[in-house]
Amino acid sequence: MSTATDGDPFGTAGIRQRVLSAWREDPARFREDANAEEDLVRGGYRDRLLVELAQNAADAAVRAGVRGQLRLELRGTTLCAANTGAPLDAAGVQGLATLRASAKRDETAAVGRFGVGFAAVLAVSDEPALLSTTGGVRFGADPTRKQVLAVPALAAEVARRAGGVPVLRLPWPTADRPPDGYATEVVLPLRDGAVPVVAAALADLRADVLLALPGLSAVDVVVDGVVRGLRIERTPGSARLTDGPGTTTWAVAERSGELAAQLLADRPVEERARRAWTVTAAVPLDDDGRPAPLPPGQVVHAPTPSDEPLSLPVRLIAPFPLDPDRRHVAAGPVTDALVESAAATCADLVAGLPADPAVLALVPRVGLAGAELDAALCGALLDRLRALAWLPVAADREARQTPERATALDDPTEERVAALGDVVPGLLPAGWSRRSDARTLTALGVRRIGVAEAVEAVRGVARPASWWAGLYAALDGADREELAALPVPLADGRTAHGPAGVLLPDAELPVHRLAPLGLRLAEPDAVAPAEARRLLERLGAQPATARTVLADPAVRAAVGASMDAVDDPLEGRPSRTSWPRPCSRSSRRRVRRRGAALAGRAGATRRRRGWAPAGELVRPGSVLADVLAEGSLGVLDDDMAATADPDALRAVGVLDTFGLVHAEDPDDLDVDDADRWVDEVLDRLPPDGPPPRWPALTAVRDLELVTDWDRALPLVAALPAGAWADVVLDGVAVPGYLRWWLSTHPVLAGERPDRLRDPGSTELQGLYEPAAAAPEVLALLRPPASVADVLADVxxxxxxxxxxxxxxxxxxxxxxxxxxxxxxxxxxxxxxxxxxxxxxxxxxxxxxxxxxxxxxxxxxxxxxxxxxxxxxxxxxxxxxxxxxxxxxxxxxxxxxxxxxxxxxxxxxxxxxxxxxxx
Structure with a gap:
């Protein structure tokens, strides 16, 4: 058996001899090695080649105990990856030449996966070389093929494979060495067509790859001599990533531990010795320190990118065991244990972020998991977040609470939450209760309440008048039905259990001097803001001017007992008046001015049963008299109608067509359903806008008295254009009172115009019947012609x-x-x-x-x-x-x-x- 020599420091000759002998004795082993290498190449490692190279560099740095650096350089048609750290040794060469084995099997801190990662180089190169300060080795398809063809038993197999051989099984020594300052360099002459692929991969490589490589602190990407630096600075709980000129801070959570030995019983031998694990979860932060969730399409990193989809918008790095293709996580007890650890790490990440609503984007969305592993991760994380105190409390921004103790307000605003924060336990800040986050909050178990429940919470609470004023102003614009039971503090110390019938005093009214009358006068400071008054008036409260005070039954009884009857109906003013002592002199002047104005406008005329104001009489024989309900208005005496000048009668107010009502404020419009019209107008305005400034308004009276709309519509259509004009509020045009009233009442053959369609409309065919009326009338009524017209009204x-x-x-x-x-x-x-x-x-x-x-x-x-x-x-x-x-x-x-x-x-x-x- 050959041993290492100065020209062959790693004993590559001996490795080749052993491998060739094994193949010669058992050709099936050659087929197995060739098939295994082909499987690795077919696994598509081209897209993760750079990550595999970086992973090996990180492991080398960990072995040497240094801060690793990697240089990835594309030189023409050659990719070079030089790194610092521990140099190549004989065990490493043996691992490279032994598929699915590794010299790192006893290194618990290593990131690499048992030598398989180096096989990724075969996706782009047939002649990889590994150069180190201790020596170098090279591999190649051509020299390997020459050696194999010399074995007759293998020649037929090589021919069947069209010349394909396992490249990484036979190493040769090389005298080449890495550049100065680096311990090791991988040199990959790229095969045809691989250069643009590698160039694109280098361009796409981002600094966040360093999050999965704790041994690396810097990567230099060099293409055509241009250097782009990727850097990471790690601190507890965060990492600063630099990519060229840009720097991004990431929030980072990590957990480490050791797997129980029995969990690894069915895993390969190399994995059984590496029971330590570290899980990392990270998310980038924006310039204000808020989380900036990653875009959809994330995958689990194990630690290199896998094909396991991740619906969580974070970077999750965990040493999940992989299937042989190294693309999918292998099911089993190890994965189950790491799922729980990964969920705990992600929960740490969420809880450690600043209390900003953007954090809710990191909560798993129920039913949106991308695969089985993703579903398990999301379910485990959701369970953790439900039990963790991480949600803010509106009343105490420093406090944190569990979701089961939290309450979200429907249709929240900052003002409403600020007003209700100290009376609704666990109320979330307004930004955390958005409708778009409703499903997330529901999945967490957060209780949602409407305005009606919030109103119930304030019943019986003792608060100063200024607090009530803020509450009313905050609730302005909420649904009227939900506010019916809203308490109102009264000036005499009582509390009204609803705004209906409450009097809202103006600045000149002597509120506390009127206490003996027992009026339900609101505490002035509680209704001082304009928004508070507007809300309470919508709910049935009335302005407490001198007129409304005197109209109150209690005051009317007191005044009626102290006043004489009117001497002459044509004068329209009392001959003697004795005022109740609680009324001030300014109040008495206001009432007298109001009485004179009424007398001057009313201009009495005589009818058979007595006198009546001219404005309550219709001219006999007019179309108006025929279309109104009998007895709804008086009819002018026939003799007077026959002898008086019609223009004079019209001037004093006698009606022969519908009368117009003018006002500067919608509250002063004394016409049918004026309050409903105002509510629907306000519903069309932006909900968060300021109170509108009303223009001068024109309305039409007595519409509710009509019994024959076929004859009445031409009269209405002939009214001045001002009666039909739209009302423009803050740039938004809404229907005026007349058009709104006619559209919402059955004036067209017993149907409401807004429940019919324009005869020329095709978009609404089948949903609405066509409106039938004279063209000029339809032009004024404007029945809907499109879906957009319908959707303009709630x-x-x-x-x-x-x-x-x-x-x-x-x-x-x-x-x-x-x-x-x-x-x-x-x-x-x-x-x-x-x-x-x-x-x-x-x-x-x-x-x-x-x-x-x-x-x-x-x-x-x-x-x-x-x-x-x-x-x-x-x-x-x-x-x-x-x-x-x-x-x-x-x-x-x-x-x-x-x-x-x-x-x-x-x-x-x-x-x-x-x-x-x-």
Missing amino acids: DAAIDLLDRLGDPVRTVRPDVLRTVYARLAGALDGIDVDPPERVRVAPDRVVTDAVVLDLPWLQPLVRVPVVPAGGAPGAVADLLDLPLASERVRGGVTAQGDRRPWAGLPGAALAAARLGAEG
């Missing part, structure tokens, strides 16, 4: 949702593809009951369906599919339906032919239902 959008589930209706196919997604966007943030039936085809509705979120699941789904229009998650939430990925469970059990997605049967249909490109 109530109309909810009605459309119901119509889609109506089996007697039909929908155009192009409308159906996107209508549910558009509805989900229009109703985002609105509490809507899911429909009982959903539409899955233009003419078909069902009660059980799924929303398609992954196109390749369509052939596996056994229930009808709802078109998602590109927003499957939002559509599933709106309809309260499962996603297809939540219904289909399975995994890949065999390798199949890869075909382009667009060529699969049904691909176009699935893409259309998803709202995606085919």
Whole structure:
């Protein structure tokens, strides 16, 4: 047997002699070695060659106890990888020439996988060489083939393989040495076609590869003489990565331990001796120190990139045992144990990050796992996060709580959370309660509450008036029904259990002097902000001006007992007035001014049963008199109508068409459903915008009294343009009062115009009946002509949702593809009951369906599919339906032919239902 000599320091001659003798004696071993090497080459190591080289460099640095450095240089058609650290030795050469064996089997800190990684060089080179300060070896297909063909028993096998031989089994010595400053250099003359592939791999190599290589601190990438430096600076809990001119900080969590010996009983011998493990989880941070989750498409690093998908947007590095192809993790007790350790490490990473809502992106999404290992990792991590105190508390930003103790507010704002933080236990900050994170919070077990539950929490609490003012201002814009029981502190120390009927005092009203009257006057400081007053007025409170105070039943009784009757109805003012002592002089002046204005506008005339204000009378014989309900308004005396000048009657207010009402503030519009109109106008404005500045408003009175709309509509259509004008608030045009009222009442043959469609509309065919009226009337009423018109109004959008589930209706196919997604966007943030039936085809509705979120699941789904229009998650939430990925469970059990997605049967249909490109 040959031994090492000065010209052959590693005894390569002896290695060749032993290998050739074994092949000669047993040709089957030659076939096994050739097949094993071919399997490694077919494994596709070209895409991970650089990582394998870096891994070997890291292990060499660990063996030498130095900070490793690697230089990857493309010189023409040759790739050179020079590294510092421990030089090559005889055991290392023996490991290289013995497939699936390694000299690193006893090194617990090594990253490499038992010599298999060096085989990656065969993906690009037939003549690899390994040069070291202690000597060098080279391999080659040509010299190996020459040696093998000299053995007659092997020649036929080589011919059958078209000249293919196992390159890495026969080493030869070489006198070449690595460049100065480096212990070892791998030299790879690249085969034809490999140069652009290697150049692209060098360009794609990023500094984050160093996270998986604790022995390496620097990599220099050199192409055409241009150097790009990759560097890592490790500190506890973080790492600074430099890639050329850019530097990124990563948050890093690590855990280490040792596997129990029995877990490794079924693993190869080399693995049984390496029971120590280290798991690393890392995520980059932005310039503000917040996590910047990695993009989709991550894989598990074990420690080199595997083919195991990872839905978590982090870098996970764990020494999972691999199948022989080194692409997939092998199932078994070792993997199970490392899954728990990896989940604990990821939980450490999440808990160690700053308390920012961006952290929620690192929480696993239920039902979105990419494979069995990913599902196990996500499930274990979710269990850890549910039991870990890591969520912030709104009332104490330094405190942390477990998800089961946390509470998320629906439709949160910073102001609402600030107001409720000290009365709702465990309330999360507003940024942590976004609707987009609802599924994540639900998966964690966080309790969600609506505004109604928050209102219930404040009932009975004792807080200063300024706190209540802040609460009311914060709740402005919330749903009115949820606020019906909102407490209101009163000026006399009592608390009203709801705003309805509460009086809101103005600055001039002597609130505390009015206490003897027992009025429900709100504490002035609690309702001082404009937003607070606006909210309470929407909920039924009334401004406590002198007029409203005197209109209160208690005050009316007091005043009525102290006032004489009016002497002359034409004068319209009292002859003598004795005022209750609590009223101030300024209040009395205001009431007197108001009475005079009413008398001057009312201008009394006589009718058969007495006197009435002119504005409450209609001219006999007019169309208006015929279309109004009998007795709803008085009719002017026939004699006076026949003798008086019509223009004079019209000037004093007698009606022969619908009367107009003008106001500077919507609260002063004394017309039917004015408060509903205001609410719907405000619903169309951005929810987080400032209070709108109202322009001068024009409304039409007495619409609710009409009994014959066929004759009334021409009268309404003839009203001045100002009555029909849209109202523009903060740049948003919304329907004025007249158009809104007519659109929401059955004025067209017993139907509401907003529940019909423009006769010329094709988009809404099948969903809405066409409106029938004179063209000039339809132009003013504007029945919807498109889905966008319908979605502009919340109530109309909810009605459309119901119509889609109506089996007697039909929908155009192009409308159906996107209508549910558009509805989900229009109703985002609105509490809507899911429909009982959903539409899955233009003419078909069902009660059980799924929303398609992954196109390749369509052939596996056994229930009808709802078109998602590109927003499957939002559509599933709106309809309260499962996603297809939540219904289909399975995994890949065999390798199949890869075909382009667009060529699969049904691909176009699935893409259309998803709202995606085919």
